[in-house]
Amino acid sequence: MVTHSNTRRIEISPVTRVEGHGKVTIHLDEANRVTEARLHIVEFRGFERFIQGRPYWEMPVAVQRLCGICPVSHHLCAAKAIDHIVGGAKLTPTAEKMRRLMHYGQMFQSHCLHFFHLASPDLLFGFDSDPATRNVIGIIGANRDLAYQAIMMRKYGQEIIKATAGKKIHGTGAIPGGINKNLSVAERDALLVDIEQMKKWSRDAVELARQYSVTNIELVKTFASYESNYLSIIRRDGAMDLYDGGLRAIDAGGSTIFDHVPNAEYLDFIREGVRNWSYMKFPFIRSLGEERGWYRVGPLARMNTCDFIDTPEAEAARKDFKALTNGRPNHMTMAFHWARMIEVLHSIEMIERLLHDPDLQGTDLVVSGERAREGVGIIEAPRGTLFHHYRVGDDDLVTMCNLIVSTTSNNEGMNRSVRRVAEDCISGQPTITEGMLNRIEIAIRAYDPCLSCATHALGKMPLIAEIMGPDGNVIDRKVREP
Helix, strand or coil, rough: CCCCCEEEEEEEEECCCCCCCCEEEEEEEECCCCEEEEEEEECCCHHHHHHCEEHHHHHHHHHHHHHCCHHHHHHHHHHHHHHHHHHCCCCCHHHHEEEEEEEHHHHHHHHHHHHHHHHHHHHHHHCCCCCCCHHHHHHHHHHHHHHHHHHHHHHHHHHHHHHHCCCCCCCCCCCCCCCCCCCCHHHHHHHHCHHHHHHHHHHHHHHHHHHHHHEEEEEEEHHHCCCCCCEEEECCCCECCCCCCCCECCCCCCCEEEEEEEEHHHHHHHEEEEECCCCCCEEEEHHHHHHCCCCEEEEHHHHHHCCEECHHHHHHHHHHHHHCCCCCCCHHHHHHHHHHHHHHHHHHHHHHHHHHHHHHHCCCECCCCCCCCCCEEEEEEEEEEEEEEEECCCEEEEEEEEEEEEHHHHHHHHHHHHHHHHHHHCCCCCCCCHHHHHHHHHHHHHCCCHHCCCCCCCCCCCCCEEEEEECEEEEEEEEEEC
């Protein structure tokens, strides 16, 4: 489609090897210079509306239908919000630790899924390698041991989820004010059998991501990268806490914008903007305004915002990671992968710690207290900070639901990465190459976006990219079938 007589448009639709459906449009002038590049989320997310009128106790189960990739994150975040409504925000030790175990199982399996199955083909085979083999099947053919490791690590995380949530996808373990089961001794012992192997593979994964970054440091420094603000939740002592904490935001230089903000006060610090070309919102830090206040979330943000990690091996890996930038914030978009694997190592360390905690066999599972009409839950999902906010009427039905999904917070960041790569790789080029298109997608994949959390689509779509001349005629066209 030609929007102006002197422009051309490249369209990548859909973006591949990500969860969900989106497209990229790149506009060029007559000299083939990039004038605009955008990531579009093309399907509509309606959960905030159609959840209204449902009983509040359905929320932990209902909202996780947003996604089959990260249902645990929505399940737990909604449960944390509803805890406040039933007066059960102070969980029993068994309930909190069971939820934490569930959450670390989710972090472990989700990060492994993305890194090994979706992102690693680009890193291992190269950006311009044959797309017929640049995929998980290619990984299996080229390195069966690595492929086996990837499958078994994800399987282990899924078993943690099953033991704590009741089933691997769309579980029911977290309920308002607590949980509905503890961890039996038999379940614990079965999970401990493979713990040493999982720790070894997690160390290897950190080293794989680290070696890629160090070996290709000049590429990593510049590819899709730029300075930004960062946001995450932080434990009271400054440690990274993926389950609970106050909000901390820092600027590009590492200075604190705000710190330890209680979950219920998030709207005093965060706002959501909209654009007429995307169904995803654009969150920003209220004090900085929409133009300067956008921020990034996720593994890279968490490494930048936390003071330390409360497990020894992951903390040593974090220090190594921070040394790359002499302790200052790391703005390298491709460093998301290294940070993600550090979180895999942290997750397995936490899983081991929790499995040895006798509180998991406790029988005090649920608490309740004074009822409230409003609750906010915030959690660190694999892709970043996740917000769930509910209001409930006198009839116990939900009257308001506000969700800020992790990928939404990275919306501006992903768009800037797309534009940076488009300017670096496509400007001045008269024809499309598959490698150019893949570079755009690699920039998006670094964020591990879960577009399913914001969109819903049916069927299969081919990837079609076209360059059109000023007269509207197609100059070049590439099609990739699903």
